Amino acid sequence: MDKALCFGALGVGALMLLVFLLDLVAKVPFGGGPFVIVDIFGLLASAVVVYLGWNASRDLK
16 A cells, blocks of 8 residues: 555646646646746655655665
């Protein structure tokens, strides 16, 4: 169960990282524009979630 939660956090974090990066670069999902600050903070938050999921999965081994 612990590994599933770690991999789930990695998957969700990576998906959100991709969505925010696409919005920042290509303005595809949400239209970019005035929400550049939200995209940057979303990228940072997603990167933190990915790191925490990866670090927790390393601790389980």
